[in-house]
Amino acid sequence: MKRPYLAWTVCLLSFCSEFGTGPPCRAAEIEDLGVAVRAVVFGNSQGCLAESPQGHPGMFYIPYYSTTGGALVGIDPRSGQHVHIPLPSQGGYGTAVGADGALYVGGVSPGDLYRFEPSTGKIENLGGSRFGGTYVWACAASPDGMKIYAACYPTAGVLEYDLASRTLRDLGRMSPSEQYARSIAVDVLGKVWVGIGTHADLVVYDPQTEEHRSVLPQEYKHNSCAYDVYASGDHVFAELLYDHKHLIYDTRTEQPAAVLGQPPDGLSYMAARGGKEGCFYFHATLSGTLYRYRVGQPEPEKLAERLGQVAVVDGDRYAYAIDDQDFVLYDLTEQRALVRRKLAEARDGMALFSLAAAGDGKIYGSTYINMHMFSVDPQTGTIDDLGKALRWGGQIDSMHGGRDGKVYMGSYVHAVVSAYDPTRPWKIGTDRDSNPREIGPVGSGQYRTRSITLGPDGRVYVGSIPSYNSAPTGAFSRVDPESGEIRTWLDLVPGGAVDHVVADEHYLYGAGGGKLFVFDPEQAKVVLTLDLPVSALVLAPGGRIVGTGGGKLFVFSPSEMRVTHTADNPLADFTHMCPAPDGNLYGINPSRIGRIVAETWQVDEVAAEGGTFLAADQEGRLYFGRGSHVLRLSLKQ
Template sequence: MPRLLLALLLVPTVFLATPAHAATCDAPAITRYGPASLTSALVGATVHEGRAYIVGRGQKPTLLSEIDLATRKVIRNVRLPGESEGGWATTVSRGKIYIGTYPSPDLYSFDPATGEVKRLHTFGAYGGFVWTLATAPDGMIYLGTSLDGRAWEYDQDTGAIKRFDVLAEGERYVRGISADAEYVYAGLLDKAKLMRITRADGTIKELAQGPSGLVELADHGDRVLATSGRELIDIRKDGTDDRRTTIPGAWLDMIYPAPDGTVYATSGPDGTLYRYRTGDTAFTKVADAPSPGDGTRKMQLLDERTMLGITGSGGMWWLDLRTGKAELLDLLEAGMEASPEKPQTMLLVPGRAVYIAGHFSMTVRDLRTGEHRRFRVPGEPKGLVRRGDRIYAAIYPSGEIIAIDIRTDEVTSLGFLGHDQQRPADIGYDPLTDKLVVVTSPLGSKLNGAVSVVDPDTGEKDVHVGVLPDQSVIGLAIDPKRGIAYLGGDVVGPGGAPPTRTTAQVAAFDLRTRTVLWRAEPVAGSRTVQDLELHDGLLYTLYKRPAGAWIALDVAGRSIEQQGRLSFHGTMTVHRGRVFASTYREGGNAYLLGPETRHLATGLGEEWFNVPELHFEPGSWNAWALVGRDLAKIRLDPRCPKVTP
């Protein structure tokens, strides 16, 4: 995708603090610079009568765009009412487009003939997802949802809703769904099972067990297809003749059964296109990735030689199956609306730029000119760190480590962590060993996360899985004078595996010897460490479970020297010899930690995709952060009154 110059708001909006006792507090407390990150990322996509219908990701209200495939132009942008921010699920039935949304798990219909949008039903509490939709031959619509892990039926003639029985005890996600005249097929993420539901009476039968969560399902004549990690499950609808084929790459991304019986598939994270037919023992490569490093949201043959693909970054490609050549279209350039999204993370390069990571994009505010620019990255950066003229990012959902040249914006890959470590939580840099340090959670229903040591020049990786037994590794702090990484755990795990421990650990990991120096469980029953910061011999530990609890742990004697409670979890940073925190809840807050915690700001909003952050300018009390979804500079001088926008 070419670099896009964004016309963001360049004239700042200023908010004044409460009148203060000192002259230093008279200056504006908050300066806003417009949307921090604009997104064209998308999740749901479908095709109907020469038009593509795509659903934005992270936009509020949710965006539905209609693209004319002949002219390759967006001809209509429609906003869905309500509290949703995107929609993974789309299907077509009787000429209407149906969309399932999140985090308000709603079902909508859109009539292309009239432009009418209707919200039809809500499937549970806010925070849930409608992950998947399918249309049966008679027009009945079927849904899979989370966090209840249920399958549903929607009758568009009567508006009647039917919820099927529990498919597997403890399941939270029905991630894939398909339907034929007699059955509904559901793919379970936590339990990695393929289930069959008899439409007439709701009878449930297990057809197959996968090696990892089942995500994509497709009807294939007398067979049903399901993706399970790298594996394609190809099975008869009665549960017999179970065939398994593994795709090259880290996972099987998207599948599309063509009318002639050929199954086309893309592999993640690279995006290479393959084909398969029942009975094949391997996938056959068709073409290199039309959009390298991108997720595929939809594939469909337009004619016997042209495959259409729609990508997660907000692109569309047309691939000639005979030559392997592809044309790529940026949907922003085609007329798709860009909207402010929840940023992933942020990094300040003092005196030069602020980098704001979004979904498949990086937005840069040039501090010298005030201009904004935007370029593509291959996923969601979950952490950023600087070393010299390069910024390094840890990417979800691939576990890829990338480098960004701050002079040219060139993005290069250092490769993938592997070892099922595809959920990065943070990345740091240790100047003593000149190595990058990445902490991760595992993919799927596993418990053991890792700390990885990465050479920034060669990309060589040393991955230590299970460094904190039976827990993810989320928190990271580095002692740059001793070459020690401090790690914080999460016993809950990301994929639904039952916890085996009740208390999250913190640990000291020697980056020179690659060994654990010590482990501790400082607060019994605290299950998730959200963030760590090291200052003056104390390891400040902010918990997510229980939310907002924090301690200062003496790293020499492992005794708790300070403790307190904030509004919720978030992140911490050390600046001018003090420890600051930014948190969710109660409007979004900033604090100064210590024996007497000070509340420095409130009302900042809760619009971070991951956790709130503060990035201080050297030599001042000004921190770059968010106010709502706007990039902002906030004065957090401890001598001044509390800041409120």
């Protein structure tokens, strides 16, 4: 529901007096159109089974993350009972069940450990962030359930909570140089296995001696992270990013007993909790296929397809899974879903991550880490959560409304490029008729996209960066949406990362590393490079390229191949800019929204408050983000 946020008049007499042009006064009305997307993130969270508040066994619990506050949620699939326990943090990732029947939840911002007692509904903050952690990535219980261990970021440390003494202590860093203790498991001997990143290691901590040692063979240490560590019987599983090899360790020798490759229908195997000793259950990322692996088998066996993120397998029969926002209970014997139910939504939504105007007249956008995209109908002001736009976890980092009417997107993780046609039905996938259609990762170790545009040659151009030690440099990539062919350049700007890119009918204009460059798609090379800091870039009506950076506004003329105008920007650098139907340009930063008057290139203030991202509809109204909300600014002469 839209509601007036602020209505006021900004008189620009001071600007007009200074610059000598522009209207004497403009009225600006800002409306809060509401929360764009309330979808939460379960993708990093561990699920577990514990008693319900009524004492019934088998309630499924899992925490979620949201930029506006997280919670622990639980569902009893047999009775239908549902619980929602707000956490005093942005979310929870790790969970473990103690011998006392309580759930222990690792917090995210702050990185505290919480204890939830189902019988009383009470949640207690046990602390932990005082030791320097902001995330608790994963939790595990000792074999007797009397100790809870938590893996922390950015200390690469482990916390230990002793149920008997009710004390929490910091066991210290498990790596002298890394930040991520990303996953954790406790084996049958009580030893604590910790997955380390972003330079991979697997460390075993012995509570008896209070010493820790690396057990990851050198041949695997070029990876980013030892991930998803899980113990079953006499063995421990660990996945390696980015080789996507999966090691099965013998806990007594602390040596790999088996190495599994990638699943046939996915990127990697992710361990689910549960199963008999010596038996692992995995879901394949991307496909959601569930596999079972018995130690000694050559390969895992397929059990069921498209289940999503399988968190727990109970009694070797029931799979407890998360499929985007839905909880699914699947019977592996009967091969059918017994329960499917939406599990939670964010109290105040998820933070916006991109905005773009498209050819159908709507504004499209994305939100942080839940891979959802949304649309705004300018005629009604209503916002529609279109759903999860890709098979991957993560978010749409960058978005562009192409002249062909499609919306082009670049996404974290693996810098995946996709295209959405608003005129066709929604059907995500990789097939030719999928919509949005996943074209593919750009490769070269790229992980996050910074910019995307449709070039004059009908191909998509993407600026990207690596992450988590995935590559040494950023990149500029060309993606053919028809053939899927990808070509990548790593050295167009210092560091390789192209943060901004726009296109006209002849060239592409990119910026990064303190450089502005002109790229000729016919020659597939840079034809001009200038030393120029750029914080935002836009194609102006009339064909000029306008940007801000270093406190300046600049105008580049493609016909003259030079910067023809430079001036101080009285509103400071913009983070995003867009053209509008009135022929002018508009820019935004956290504290201001400004107008750049066409041809004179003079800057005036239209709102003494700001936000993030910026797009204009066909009537000239401006859309921007503030937290999880979409706001709309209407200008009147």
